[in-house]
Amino acid sequence: MYxxxxxxxxxEERLQEEYLEGKQPAFDISAGPIPGELHLAAGHEAAxxxxxxxxxxxxxxxxxxxxxxxxxxxxxDLKRMTAEIFGRETGLGKGKGGHMHLFDPDVSFAxxxxxxxxxxxAAGAGLAAKKRNTDSVAVAYLGEGAIDQGAFLESLNxxxxxxxxxxxxxxxxxxxxxxxxxxxxDLEDGSxxxxxxxMPGRRVDVDDAVAVYDAAREAVxxxxxxNGPTLLEIQVHRRMGHFMGDPESYRPEADQAAAAQRxxxxxxxxxxxxxxxxDAELEDLRAEAEARVEExxxxxxxxxxxxxxxxxxxxWVNPPSGVTDSEPDFDLAGGED
Ligand SMILES: Cc1ncc(C[n+]2csc(CCOP(=O)(O)OP(=O)(O)O)c2C)c(N)n1
Ligand SMILES: [Mg+2]
Numbered sequence: 001m002y003x004x005x006x007x008x009x010x011x012e013e014r015l016q017e018e019y020l021e022g023k024q025p026a027f028d029i030s031a032g033p034i035p036g037e038l039h040l041a042a043g044h045e046a047a048x049x050x051x052x053x054x055x056x057x058x059x060x061x062x063x064x065x066x067x068x069x070x071x072x073x074x075x076x077d078l079k080r081m082t083a084e085i086f087g088r089e090t091g092l093g094k095g096k097g098g099h100m101h102l103f104d105p106d107v108s109f110a111x112x113x114x115x116x117x118x119x120x121x122a123a124g125a126g127l128a129a130k131k132r133n134t135d136s137v138a139v140a141y142l143g144e145g146a147i148d149q150g151a152f153l154e155s156l157n158x159x160x161x162x163x164x165x166x167x168x169x170x171x172x173x174x175x176x177x178x179x180x181x182x183x184x185x186d187l188e189d190g191s192x193x194x195x196x197x198x199m200p201g202r203r204v205d206v207d208d209a210v211a212v213y214d215a216a217r218e219a220v221x222x223x224x225x226x227n228g229p230t231l232l233e234i235q236v237h238r239r240m241g242h243f244m245g246d247p248e249s250y251r252p253e254a255d256q257a258a259a260a261q262r263x264x265x266x267x268x269x270x271x272x273x274x275x276x277x278x279d280a281e282l283e284d285l286r287a288e289a290e291a292r293v294e295e296x297x298x299x300x301x302x303x304x305x306x307x308x309x310x311x312x313x314x315x316w317v318n319p320p321s322g323v324t325d326s327e328p329d330f331d332l333a334g335g336e337d
Contacts, residue, residue: 015034029245042240064115074107079300115142116150116151130162138165142168165228170190172190207234207267
């Protein structure tokens with residue numbers, strides 16, 4: 001867990017540096033080596049590592065727009081993920097998806113920029129596991145700002161009614177862009193949403209990786225033993241803006257300072273030291289993580305950019321007429337399913 005968490009933190013620090021290259025003096029979102037939006041998850045690491053530690057490659061994970069810590073903990077190929085973020089041809093999605101649309105079938109991982117969008121596919125993966133009588137499980141991550149979304153509530157209901165092996169994980173960082181949690185919900189503990197679906201719900205109040213690990217072991221074990229879904233909520237902290245370039249003028253300084261002070265990585269390091277791990281071992285893990293991140297970034301930056309003509313390949317609908325000269329490869333009106 002410590003290795004995953006320090007990898008995720010260092011990865012984001014490095015992406016932050018790369019992202020800012022060329023975006024100044026007036027912030028130009030499309031300029032520089034990482035075009036588009038970038039949502040960093042520093043402060044969320046315990047939720048990724050503590051849950052994914054219990055998962056296998058054939059367990060499905062769907063993550064939202066803030067996905068890197070979860071992807072790293074799930075074992076997504078770091079080089080191809082980085083190439084995707086840098087918009088390169090060898091990226092997980094041939095450079096067409098960017099950082100919010102990572103998809104790695106080798107470890108059953110996907111994420112989406114549409115909030116709560118991962119919940120129905122996770123319920124679907126759970127249904128598939130049940131019908132195939134395998135013991136794989138599915139985990140859907142979402143933010144606390146998404147707990148009033150229909151897709152989430154319908155998925156909870158569907159998973160509960162069909163006793164599906166799904167764990168829903170709310171990462172509560174107190175904010176949805178500039179909207180503080182208390183202005184959109186009266187529920188302090190989002191895991192109570194489970195009560196309405198007769199499903200177990202549990203909140204982990206602090207971003208303590210060991211506490212997350214314990215709560216997730218029970219929830220994932222319950223799913224794997226075919227005893228149905230669980231809803232977990234984990235308190236995390238947003239150490240950065242909603243996305244890169246967010247001036248956070250809406251956020252009280254005290255809240256920012258509190259987030260900066262709480263650090264689940266330092267907390268886990270203290271726990272490990274108390275359990276007998278020496279500093280040299282922690283330092284080795286950190287150095288290995290940093291080297292792995294550097295290697296992935298260097299590799300990604302060396303990769304070719306996609307041919308613009310490839311923009312119309314791998315599409316699910318025909319491009320509008322006049323956009324491309326190539327013949328459509330299937331006919332939507334053809335009547336086949
Ligand atoms: C269905 C939908 N509505 C609105 C948005 C715009 N949007 C992007 S992120 C976000 C807030 C998400 O907050 P939260 O779920 O708490 O996640 P966090 O960003 O805090 O990790 C919103 C409203 C979206 N992407 N999808
Ligand atoms: Mg949030």
